[in-house]
Amino acid sequence: MNIQAPIKHTAAEEVLFQSCEAANAAVACSEESQKLREAAVAQLRDNGFPTRRVESWHYTDLRAAVKQLSTPTGSRVSTPLLAGSKVLSADTHIAGVKIEPWSADKAQFAPLESDDAVGQINTALATCGSIATIEAGQTIDTPLSIENRGAHARNVVSIGAGASATIIESVSGDDGFSSDVTLISLAEGAKATYVATCEKGADAIQLGQLRVALGKDANLDIVIFNAGGRLIRREIIVLVEGEGSNLDIKGVNLIGGNSHIDVTTVLQHTVPNTVSEQLFRNISTGKGQGVFQGQIKVHQIAQKTDAQMACNTLLLSNDASFSAKPELEIFADDVICAHGATVAELDEDHLFYLCARGITERTARALLVEAFVDEAVEQIENEALVEALETRIGAWLEANG
Amino acid sequence: MLEIKDLHAKIAGTDTEIIKGLNLSVKAGEVAAIMGPNGSGKSTLSYILAGRDDYEVTSGDILFNGESILEMDPSERAAAGLFLAFQYPMEIPGVATMQFLKVAMNEQRKARGEEELKTPDFIKLVKEAAGDLEISMEMLKRPLNVGFSGGEKKRAEILQMKLLAPSLCVLDETDSGLDIDALKIVSEGVNSLRSPDRATIVITHYQRLLDYIVPDSVHVLSKGRIVKTGDKELAKELEANGYTDIIAEAAA
Numbered sequence: 051m052n053i054q055a056p057i058k059h060t061a062a063e064e065v066l067f068q069s070c071e072a073a074n075a076a077v078a079c080s081e082e083s084q085k086l087r088e089a090a091v092a093q094l095r096d097n098g099f100p101t102r103r104v105e106s107w108h109y110t111d112l113r114a115a116v117k118q119l120s121t122p123t124g125s126r127v128s129t130p131l132l133a134g135s136k137v138l139s140a141d142t143h144i145a146g147v148k149i150e151p152w153s154a155d156k157a158q159f160a161p162l163e164s165d166d167a168v169g170q171i172n173t174a175l176a177t178c179g180s181i182a183t184i185e186a187g188q189t190i191d192t193p194l195s196i197e198n199r200g201a202h203a204r205n206v207v208s209i210g211a212g213a214s215a216t217i218i219e220s221v222s223g224d225d226g227f228s229s230d231v232t233l234i235s236l237a238e239g240a241k242a243t244y245v246a247t248c249e250k251g252a253d254a255i256q257l258g259q260l261r262v263a264l265g266k267d268a269n270l271d272i273v274i275f276n277a278g279g280r281l282i283r284r285e286i287i288v289l290v291e292g293e294g295s296n297l298d299i300k301g302v303n304l305i306g307g308n309s310h311i312d313v314t315t316v317l318q319h320t321v322p323n324t325v326s327e328q329l330f331r332n333i334s335t336g337k338g339q340g341v342f343q344g345q346i347k348v349h350q351i352a353q354k355t356d357a358q359m360a361c362n363t364l365l366l367s368n369d370a371s372f373s374a375k376p377e378l379e380i381f382a383d384d385v386i387c388a389h390g391a392t393v394a395e396l397d398e399d400h401l402f403y404l405c406a407r408g409i410t411e412r413t414a415r416a417l418l419v420e421a422f423v424d425e426a427v428e429q430i431e432n433e434a435l436v437e438a439l440e441t442r443i444g445a446w447l448e449a450n451g
Numbered sequence: 452m453l454e455i456k457d458l459h460a461k462i463a464g465t466d467t468e469i470i471k472g473l474n475l476s477v478k479a480g481e482v483a484a485i486m487g488p489n490g491s492g493k494s495t496l497s498y499i500l501a502g503r504d505d506y507e508v509t510s511g512d513i514l515f516n517g518e519s520i521l522e523m524d525p526s527e528r529a530a531a532g533l534f535l536a537f538q539y540p541m542e543i544p545g546v547a548t549m550q551f552l553k554v555a556m557n558e559q560r561k562a563r564g565e566e567e568l569k570t571p572d573f574i575k576l577v578k579e580a581a582g583d584l585e586i587s588m589e590m591l592k593r594p595l596n597v598g599f600s601g602g603e604k605k606r607a608e609i610l611q612m613k614l615l616a617p618s619l620c621v622l623d624e625t626d627s628g629l630d631i632d633a634l635k636i637v638s639e640g641v642n643s644l645r646s647p648d649r650a651t652i653v654i655t656h657y658q659r660l661l662d663y664i665v666p667d668s669v670h671v672l673s674k675g676r677i678v679k680t681g682d683k684e685l686a687k688e689l690e691a692n693g694y695t696d697i698i699a700e701a702a703a
């Protein structure tokens with residue numbers, strides 16, 4: 051029983067509830083979906099936006115950050131990261147890919163944890179998204195892209211047994227309040243690269259969640275790229291539930307100006323013989339605030355789990371900060387788990403060495419910063435992706451360095 | 452070419468003086484050896500020449516081609532023609548050696564108002580210089596100095612020196628950690644740069660290197676000062692008798 055007095059809602063929360071009603075009216079769905087949406091709204095009404103008192107939001111005070119709720123202005127769609135990619139929309143035809151028109155009933159709403167604010171907001175507000183299935187056994191060479199056009203998109207991407215694909219979800223440009231949740235499943239032996247990029251305007255609040263389930267012998271590379279925005283929260287929640295499956299996450303967060311970027315990963319290894327590796331490289335400059343929360347849970351039966359997590363940050367200004375909180379909960383005894391988080395400034399010795407060779411300090415700094423970030427990017431298998439990301443990183447550093 | 456006048460320098464932000472009234476003059480075409488026991492201030496002197504801000508010059512001056520360099524930052528000094536081969540070259544992860552070489556050469560050219568090198572010309576220059584030093588192109592594909600052996604690092608320093616073609620070369624214990632074959636390769640590299648308009652300062656505490664790079668003058672550094680100057684025979688004397696006598700004699 052909740053014996054606490056109901057909270058007093060902020061003006062932004064009141065607007066949120068009105069938006070929920072509007073979304074509800076705009077989208078028809080089954081009674082079951084309807085109940086799930088209402089339950090999400092009820093959770094939001096009970097708790098409001100999360101504050102730092104909620105453990106999973108310890109470094110990000112969403113309630114304080116959301117002063118106004120404005121819908122995104124301008125285009126939410128960016129120039130494609132990879133040239134030649136095809137958009138997953140109901141009117142695209144790609145052999146081996148089944149694309150269905152979006153409906154709330156296909157959006158796979160589900161009951162949500164009380165602290166899953168991103169899930170709740172998205173469940174309550176989603177009105178669009180991509181519903182796509184890569185059919186079993188199909189190898190899709192063309193990169194696929196997901197464009198989150200509405201303010202609140204909910205995507206479902208299913209990768210069939212033995213299929214493989216590269217998918218890029220990107221949001222950019224606009225300001226305003228938005229949320230994107232993507233449910234990704236890989237069936238037995240499926241292989242995919244999933245890229246989520248977020249390059250937002252300086253006033254944007256963007257909440258993103260990837261909710262992933264990995265089947266037997268499935269192989270997923272996730273690439274995260276965040277740059278810009280007022281407040282970005284990127285959650286990656288993965289159930290590593292198929293034996294022999296392999297998860298690799300590479301992430302780059304470029305945090306400058308007044309940006310607050312929070313990446314929160316929650317990995318559960320529930321079966322034996324699985325591998326996960328996470329590597330984040332972050333730059334925090336200006337008044338940028340970065341957060342990494344990395345939780346790895348290894349269930350008791352999940353023997354021979356190999357879970358590695360590293361998060362390295364370069365601080366480039368006195369007002370910049372980065373908080374990292376690794377959290378391992380290991381109930382199996384025969385596992386290899388390691389985590390490391392470092393926050394450092396540019397190495398003055400390195401800088402001196404480069405300058406002593408005639409490289410100006412400005413160029414030397416840029417070289418070192420770029421090298422630091424690129425070390426994560428270069429480990430990505432897809433060459434075209436590496437190049438595309440390095441170009442974006444270079445441009446950001448040029449503008450913010 | 453280089454004139455150091457009554458130089459005093461301390462560790463920045465402290466009162467610890469390391470260079471205590473040092474005088475030294477090196478002419479164009481000259482190879483000067485600086486020898487001295489561990490901790491006498493040899494590396495500190497080389498860092499101060501290169502402009503490292505861990506040290507603060509409190510009095511005296513350093514003239515390079517007649518002009519004071521004290522107000523110049525490290526990259527300006529390098530572009531003006533000063534090169535320091537580090538005793539401990541830094542490993543710099545993520546920065547590819549080739550990229551570094553190209554940026555360094557072009558930044559120096561830019562600072563001197565010269566045209567940037569075109570990639571094929573650059574590669575040709577590197578291949579030639581690397582071949583002489585027995586440095587493989589494979590090694591140059593790696594990040595700068597990362598995972599290089601001690602000897603490889605020293606050879607890489609000389610490679611940089613050859614490519615940047617400075618007018619004043621300062622070599623800080625380039626011989627340490629080198630086996631005899633590597634020592635010969637490195638010495639040949641240094642000797643190939645000897646010319647009437649270029650000066651070299653060889654810092655070492657063993658005479659061995661000076662059999663290969665024969666100096667015109669030898670200076671003994673002790674406790675932050677040059678306490679004795681002589682010709683190459685002085686180095687042999689030091690090798691035979693050690694530093695103790697000469698330093699005591701100078702102090703007397």
Ligand SMILES: Nc1ncnc2c1ncn2[C@@H]1O[C@H](COP(=O)(O)OP(=O)(O)O)[C@@H](O)[C@H]1O
Binds near residue numbers: 488491492494495496
């Ligand atoms: N940055 C520094 N901080 C503290 N001590 C230093 C620093 N640089 C040099 N020293 C001290 O100054 C003395 C001279 O050092 P160094 O120049 O490296 O000697 P050498 O190269 O002749 O062996 C040593 O006692 C050394 O410990």
Ligand SMILES: [Mg+2]
Binds near residue numbers: 493494495538
């Ligand atoms: Mg030394």
